[in-house]
Amino acid sequence: MIEVLGLRVVLPPTTVALDGVDLAIRAGEFVVILGPSGAGKTTFLRTLNRLVEPTAGTVRVAGRRVTGASPAELRAVRRQVGVIFQQFNLVRRLCAVDNVLTGRLGYVAPLASVIGRFPERDRALARDCLGQVGLGHLADRRADTLSGGEQQRVAIARTLAQSPAVILADEPTASLDPALTDSIMETLRRINVERGLTLVVSQHQLPTALAYATRIVGFRRGRVVFDGPPSAVTPPVVESIYGAGATP
Amino acid sequence: MRRAVTFVALAALAWAAWDTGADPIRLVRGLPWLLDFVRRMLPPDLGVLPSALAGAVTTVEIALLGTAAAAILALPLGFLSARNVAAPPVFYPARAALNFFRSVDTLVYALVFVAAVGLGPFPGVLAVVAYTTTSLAKLYSEAIEGIERGPVDAITATGATRLQILRYGVLPQVLPLFLSYVLYRLETNIRAATVLGFVGAGGIGFYLQTYLRMIDYPAASTVLLVTVLMVMAVDFVSSRLRDRLL
Numbered sequence: 001m002i003e004v005l006g007l008r009v010v011l012p013p014t015t016v017a018l019d020g021v022d023l024a025i026r027a028g029e030f031v032v033i034l035g036p037s038g039a040g041k042t043t044f045l046r047t048l049n050r051l052v053e054p055t056a057g058t059v060r061v062a063g064r065r066v067t068g069a070s071p072a073e074l075r076a077v078r079r080q081v082g083v084i085f086q087q088f089n090l091v092r093r094l095c096a097v098d099n100v101l102t103g104r105l106g107y108v109a110p111l112a113s114v115i116g117r118f119p120e121r122d123r124a125l126a127r128d129c130l131g132q133v134g135l136g137h138l139a140d141r142r143a144d145t146l147s148g149g150e151q152q153r154v155a156i157a158r159t160l161a162q163s164p165a166v167i168l169a170d171e172p173t174a175s176l177d178p179a180l181t182d183s184i185m186e187t188l189r190r191i192n193v194e195r196g197l198t199l200v201v202s203q204h205q206l207p208t209a210l211a212y213a214t215r216i217v218g219f220r221r222g223r224v225v226f227d228g229p230p231s232a233v234t235p236p237v238v239e240s241i242y243g244a245g246a247t248p
Numbered sequence: 249m250r251r252a253v254t255f256v257a258l259a260a261l262a263w264a265a266w267d268t269g270a271d272p273i274r275l276v277r278g279l280p281w282l283l284d285f286v287r288r289m290l291p292p293d294l295g296v297l298p299s300a301l302a303g304a305v306t307t308v309e310i311a312l313l314g315t316a317a318a319a320i321l322a323l324p325l326g327f328l329s330a331r332n333v334a335a336p337p338v339f340y341p342a343r344a345a346l347n348f349f350r351s352v353d354t355l356v357y358a359l360v361f362v363a364a365v366g367l368g369p370f371p372g373v374l375a376v377v378a379y380t381t382t383s384l385a386k387l388y389s390e391a392i393e394g395i396e397r398g399p400v401d402a403i404t405a406t407g408a409t410r411l412q413i414l415r416y417g418v419l420p421q422v423l424p425l426f427l428s429y430v431l432y433r434l435e436t437n438i439r440a441a442t443v444l445g446f447v448g449a450g451g452i453g454f455y456l457q458t459y460l461r462m463i464d465y466p467a468a469s470t471v472l473l474v475t476v477l478m479v480m481a482v483d484f485v486s487s488r489l490r491d492r493l494l
Contacts, residue, residue, distance in 0.1 A: 051401055079407035089398035093420045102416050106407025114415045155402070162406055 001027040001166060001198045002048065007057035009043050009222075017043040019222035021057070025200065025215075027165075030192045032209040033202040034226075035219030036242050041202040044219065045168045048200070049081045050074060062165040079106035082159025084169035088151040092144035096135060096154045099143050100126040103161030122161075129157040133187060149180040156187060167191065169201040173208070181205065185212050206238065285465070292473060293466035296459070300474040303445070303452035306369050308478065310444065310451055311437040314376025319430045321381045326388025326426075327414065333392055343389075346382050354379040354440040358449040369450030376437050376444075384433055391425040392418060424493050431486045431493075438482045442475050452478070 002025040009018040018040045025031055033041050046052040048059055050066055059066040064077040082103075090099045104122040105113055112118070130136055133153040143151060152172060159167050169188065173181040185201075189212055192199045203209040209216060210230040218226030218241035226237050264270075328334045329342035357378040361371035395418055403417035445453025452475055459468035 049405055051405060075407040075409065077407075078405055081405065083402065083405040085398060085402060087398050089402035091399045091403070091416060091420045093423075094416075102403055102408075103406050105403065105409075105412045105416065110409045110412055114411055158402070158406075 001025055001029075001062060002200070003058075003060040004048075005058045007044075007047060007059065008055045009040075009047055009052060010055045011043070016222055017052075018047065018054075021222070021224055023217065023224060023227070025198060027198050028192070028196050029198055030189065030212060030214045031198075031200045031217055032213035032215070033200065033217050033219060034204075034206065034209055034241055035202075037204070039219040039241075040222040041219050042170050043222075045083075045170050045200065045202060048166075048168055049078050049083065051083075075106060079162055080165045082162045082164035082167040084152070084155050084159055084167065084172045086171040086174050088148070088155045088175070090143040090151055090154055090158075093142065095140050095142050096146065096150075097123075097126050097130055097139040099154050100130050100157045100161050103129070103158040106162065126157075126161050129160040130154070132160060133157045148176050149184070152176060152180075152184055153187070156184075156191075160191070164197065166198045166200065169199065171202050171204060174204060181208055188212070206233075289465040289469035289472075291466065292470040293464070294470060296455070296467040296470050297474070300452065300455055300471045303455045303471070304474050304478045307441045307444075307451035307453070308438065308482065310369050310372040310376060310449075311434060311441045311482075314373045314441075315380055315430060315434045315437050317373075317377045318380035318384055318433070319426075321377065322384035322388055325381065325385035326392060327418075329385060330389040330392035332395075333414070333418070346386050346389075349378070350382040350386060352379070354437075355443060355447060358444050358447050362448045367448040367450075372441060372444040372449035372451060375449060376441060379440075380433050380437060384429060387429045388422070388426055391422045391429070395421045428490050428493050431490050435483050435486050438479055442479070 002023070004021055004023045007018050007021040008016075011017050021040075021044060033044065035041050043052055047054050048061060048066065050059075050069075054067055057067065061077055062080045064073065064080070066074070066077055069077060091102065094102075101118055101123065104118065104126065108118055108122055127136065127139060130139055133156050135150060135153050135157065138146065138150060143154060146154065152175075167188070172188070173184050176184065185208060188199055188201065191197050201212075210233060213230050216226065216228060216230055216233055217224055218237065220241055220243075225240050226233070228237075325342065325346065328338050329346055331339055334342065354375050357375035358372055361374040361378075365371050365374070399421065400413060400417035403413050408416065441451055441453075442456075443453045445451045445455065446457050448454070452471060456468055456471045456475070459465075459471060
């Protein structure tokens with residue numbers, strides 16, 4: 001589903017964020033990316049749909065090329081990749097359901113959508129997605145009046161409205177009350193199991209990562225230093241990811 | 249260094265005072281004439297109130313129409329001259345053009361447009377549009393440069409086109425600011441429009457200038473009073489609206 005070869009990202013002027021990453025992720029996997037801050041987790045996720053431009057290497061998602069894609073091809077492949085951000089990144093002044101509706105932008109007629117016209121079936125789909133994350137009753141509330149947990153659910157509904165093949169989530173629970181971590185991760189697992197979507201999630205909490213992942217990938221200094229099932233994550237592995245004596 | 253700057257600044261001011269003939273004694277000597285001027289303006293001649301009010305209405309119309317047209321014309325220009333939206337080959341010429349046209353005042357534009365389309369309120373409207381478009385475009389572009397990156401990333405990630413990203417990622421963030429800038433410009437344009445009549449571009453300024461030339465000071469003072477009340481009224485309404493926006 002995701003094929004990454006020789007991925008290198010140098011952020012100006014000379015920061016090497018990713019230093020030769022090779023990774024293949026199969027359809028239906030729930031991959032959790034572990035690593036200390038600055039290890040390249042966010043950069044890796046953002047390169048998968050070219051929100052960050054790679055310096056070298058190739059990325060393919062759902063059988064389409066991401067690197068080397070024309071603008072139109074890139075938009076087509078981005079539709080297939082839902083993204084959930086640490087800071088939710090909703091459009092504050094839009095209501096919840098309209099935020100979810102923006103997930104349809106890659107599918108609807110561009111000019112009609114610019115003047116706010118969306119086909120009725122897309123609107124229905126947006127309401128349906130909001131219901132699936134348990135927020136149907138808050139459809140008309142402005143995004144900035146919702147709690148953090150609710151905002152992240154709206155963001156999840158927005159990616160569902162994209163009908164994606166892959167969902168990338170960059171520290172989806174890091175900005176939330178710890179008590180909400182499990183409900184958000186549980187929602188992601190349900191999407192993974194029920195819809196068969198591929199999930200790639202970065203997490204800094206080790207127990208959470210081990211509880212939800214089908215596969216763990218450890219990053220350190222821009223390289224993959226571990227790749228295996230949660231059961232193989234032993235104390236030496238943790239040390240190899242986070243460094244000696246460090247507690248994640 | 250600091251002393252040198254202070255010295256140069258003081259020297260420049262002193263030279264400017266000498267060159268402009270700035271002389272407090274002359275002001276004091278002139279004070280009786282000032283008082284005489286004020287005395288001759290009183291009481292205001294309320295007989296000219298209808299024409300003063302008609303001029304005020306025209307002035308408000310010039311400012312409203314000119315500001316509204318400029319608010320819309322400035323939109324594309326604002327996006328084209330925002331560093332985080334436009335590509336450098338577009339951004340730099342757009343910025344340069346804005347700075348060039350913005351350095352000309354509304355009154356100067358009015359002179360040009362009176363020459364082009366003749367006397368009356370219409371060249372006044374054009375003058376307001378010309379100046380306000382560029383000044384609003386500059387304010388718009390600065391608002392656009394100050395937006396949060398996050399929602400733009402999120403909309404980009406849905407596979408949206410550039411135009412859709414502007415509409416859903418950028419515009420909702422800047423629209424309240426834009427509206428507030430437009431209202432602020434409306435307030436300043438009302439003031440600018442009061443003198444457009446001096447150069448034949450319509451509105452209340454025409455009456456003020458006419459009565460001053462005719463040395464009909466009571467009539468001129470009525471026009472001045474109406475001007476002050478008009479400006480205050482527009483400021484009041486506009487600032488109320490702006491408070492609601494932010």
